Each structure stands twice: as C-alpha cells, then as structure tokens.
Amino acid sequence: MRINSRIVTIGLSALISACVTTQDSIVGYPEGFRTWQHVKTMLIQPGHPLEEPFGGIHHVYANPKAISGMDSGEYESGSTFVFDLLNYTEDSQTITEGARKRIDMMLYDSSRYAASGGWGFATYMDENKTLPIAQDVQRACFQCHQSAEPTSFVFSKLRD
Numbered sequence: 248m249r250i251n252s253r254i255v256t257i258g259l260s261a262l263i264s265a266c267v268t269t270q271d272s273i274v275g276y277p278e279g280f281r282t283w284q285h286v287k288t289m290l291i292q293p294g295h296p297l298e299e300p301f302g303g304i305h306h307v308y309a310n311p312k313a314i315s316g317m318d319s320g321e322y323e324s325g326s327t328f329v330f331d332l333l334n335y336t337e338d339s340q341t342i343t344e345g346a347r348k349r350i351d352m353m354l355y356d357s358s359r360y361a362a363s364g365g366w367g368f369a370t371y372m373d374e375n376k377t378l379p380i381a382q383d384v385q386r387a388c389f390q391c392h393q394s395a396e397p398t399s400f401v402f403s404k405l406r407d
C-alpha cells in the first residue's frame with residue numbers, strides 16, 4: 248500500500264516521543280511466526296521518509312486468528328501480525344534478503360490493550376527474542392496505526 252505523507256508525519260512525531268514501556272504492557276516474542284501465512288512484502292528504499300527505522304525488505308505474517316480477522320473484520324484475542332524487517336543487498340540487478348533488522352508485532356487482546364484499539368505493539372531488534380525495545384507503545388506505534396481505524400488498525404491487505 249501507499250504510505251502517505253500524513254501517516255509519515257504522525258508516525259515520525261510518535262516515534263520521536265517514544266519513551267519507557269511498563270512491564271504489563273510487554274508483548275511476548277511470536278515464536279514460530281515464519282510458519283504463519285505470508286500476507287505481503289514491501290521494500291522501503293533509502294530516501295523514503297520512513298527509511299529510519301523501517302528501511303529494508305519487510306514481510307508481513309499473520310497467524311490463523313489474524314487471517315480470520317482480516318476476512319471478517321473482527322479480531323479475536325490472540326490474533327497476531329508480524330512485520331519482519333530485513334536488510335538487503337543489491338547486485339547485478341538483483342535484490343537479496345540480508346540479516347534481520349527487527350521484528351515489529353501486534354497482538355490483539357481487547358481488555359489488556361484497550362487504550363490502543365485492542366492491539367499490543369512490540370519491537371524485537373535483530374535476533375533478540377527476549378527483550379522488546381523500551382518504548383511507549385501507545386504513542387510510538389498506535390498513533391500511526393490509528394489512521395487504519397476502518398480496518399481495525401491493520402494496514403496490510405491480503406492479496407489473492
């Protein structure tokens with residue numbers, strides 16, 4: 248999808264205001280997500296306003312509950328999306344995946360994450376699976392995802 252400038256502006260100010268997360272807002276690492284359904288892929292290149300922090304190739308994955316939610320528009324507890332961001336190399340007119348930069352994830356639990364549309368957000372850097380980066384998820388991630396309210400704060404769409 249096209250990332251418009253309004254989203255970019257909201258997002259950048261949200262990321263800049265990132266601060267400390269509280270213990271009970273922590274979303275655990277989505278072990279095994281590489282076996283989930285692939286939703287889509289996108290390359291964000293140097294010079295794009297979201298190059299920092301989202302530059303690279305990302306693949307979006309959804310667990311079975313999240314796939315049902317994309318179909319029905321209603322997400323049940325446990326629905327999870329992963330945004331798997333990788334570095335890349337260019338050589339002889341090819342672009343190849345490189346090392347993982349980070350994963351960003353969203354876990355649906357309407358009671359636990361009521362303040363952010365029911366979604367808990369988290370980022371794990373590189374291959375680190377134990378400690379999400381410290382930030383205020385409500386602001387840093389949700390302020391931008393808020394613009395996807397008509398689709399329950401999820402931007403990605405399933406293609407055939």
Ligand code: HEC
Binds near residue numbers: 389404
């Ligand atoms: C500047 C706006 C912006 C910010 C800030 C942002 N996202 Fe997103 N996010 C997007 C867009 C746009 C997509 C869809 C990407 C695509 O189409 O491939 C997306 C996709 C995702 C997805 C896949 C599900 C979906 O909604 O498509 C996850 C998971 C995700 N983001 C997590 C996060 C987390 C965690 C953070 C905070 C660290 C974050 N995002 C911050 C704009 C943003």
